[in-house]
Amino acid sequence: MALPAEIANSYLATFTLGLIYGSTLCTSECLPYVTSYIAGIGADFRKGVTATFIYNSGRVTAYAILGALAGTSKLFINNSLLLPYQKYTLLTFGIISLIVGIGILLKGEHSSSACNGKNCKPLRLWRLTGRFETSAFIMGLSKGLVVCPPLLALLLSSLAFSTPIDSFILTLLFGLGTALSPLLILGGVTGWLLNKAPLLSRWTSRIGALILMLLGVSIIINAITL
């Protein structure tokens, strides 16, 4: 059964909107976190792109969850609910960034590089544990749960559709659009460049982790003062 034209057009428009916001606001917002994370885990180009992709997957999942919630419970219409929601999701994202930063720092301290001056492999914490993929996903998920103005507008406009499933599909399409952003390339390039310095990977990892922790602390402060 074919979709009605207006709904199909809305789907396409939402995906396009996602692409536009993904290339602009989303890339800008997420760049410091993603590059710090990539520096922290010592990824190369491929792993940098993959980490960014996983981070974006977390955001897409969050958008889909929010869409489903909005469609079923009309959660975001009530302003008195929205403000505390924003505060606590922001706080969660800050705490998760801080924990991921501490995790990278501690992991880096306990891992040893097998470099002897040359012919050494970069310190790929990625390979040591699978938890870091989860970290990228959780970071993306917690970031996605913080409702940004374009997403809020989308959630509210999706309520006009007849079924709750439309809200879910619209936010999912929006999320997929934002996931296909220049952030993937920027993450890959960051990994590519830093991977050329395997002997300094411990230091870049520490710096990346510290920046992530600082970003986390600044978000926590922002959330508390909200």
Place this chain on the structure above:
Amino acid sequence: MIELIGEILKAIIIIGTILAGILAILIWVKNQTKNITYLRTLIQVAFIPLIFLGLIVGPFGLPQSPPAGNAPREVLLGAENLKGWFPDGITVPVLACYYPSGRTVTCAIWQIQSYIYPFWNPGLGFWGTFYTNSGIERLAIVLGLLIAMSLVLGRFFCGWICPFGLYMDLLSNIRATFKKGYRKFSEKTNTAIHQLRYVIIAAFLIISIIFGSQAIFGLQLVSGTQQGEYVYNYFSAPYCQVCPMKPLCVLTETSLGYMDPAYVLESTTGAFYEAGYFLTSLNLAILVLVTIIALAYRRFWCRICPLGGLIALFNRYPPFKWASITRLNKVEEKCTKCGICKRVCPTQVTEVYEKEGGDVTTSACILCLRCVEMCPYEDCLKLNVAGKTIFKSRNWVNSR
């Protein structure tokens, strides 16, 4: 017009005299272990007036280029033809600093940073320039030129053309004059120093993108980045605020009377960490530090230089590696593992010694060809450009 022709003639005479002098020395010195070094010095010296030709032919004193430090746009190579598309002049992969009055070409690092932030959008640039195209188009031109030059010449620029490379060589010569030996880093430290440039490249790119987020992505991540605000005034080209080449150029021009010392100093404001425009305390501190270290370690800065790193990225790493045409080749059968190449290398490259023949060029090699010059085995080491041998090692021991 007549004055300009006169100035050009003056420049030709000065350059000609320098070249003739060095050629005379070359002829006089028949020591085969120094011939390439002398030729290299000759080319390095010749490129100083070519890169900063305005020092000689710049229309100083004219209203559009007062000695306060405004770049005379008339001498910028390519600026006149490309107009608003590329008003900052042709990109070169050598430290051809943007800040002095008389440059003819422009350092690629400044262009890459500035076209990300603050000049991403079309509009006014510094010193009355106007960009008619977007930052991404200008970046494409810069990277296109950089990749093309890197593929053709590789880090030959660093060894033979870069003015800061010449400064490093002069510092080494000062030490040699006092019969002092060079210091060497341990192999691991040296490799780490060589790798540091990629971290520097990543850092200034990410910082520039974050500073320019308002123009690029429509969301301001750092406050004070708007025109006239703090970051715009003092950190619009973050790497340039720590580059040691900038104060060297500015100090040289100021001492020659082409830049007004009062203006240069006036623009430095505030505390130590607050970067000024022409001459900053941070720049000066790094220049002093680099100079002191370079007195002990040969070509110290060339091991860290991010511009050298960019050339290496576009020349020594796939997929660019396969297309580069300038290569240092070694014939394994003729190598006796005497280790001379390893000992004489100013950047302590060990791969020429260790690799099993074939293409032995590495990202750390500045192609100064000191190894080719000093290798005592006929045809063992060769510099090939597009498959044609330009320089090769000679049996200088027996020919003496």
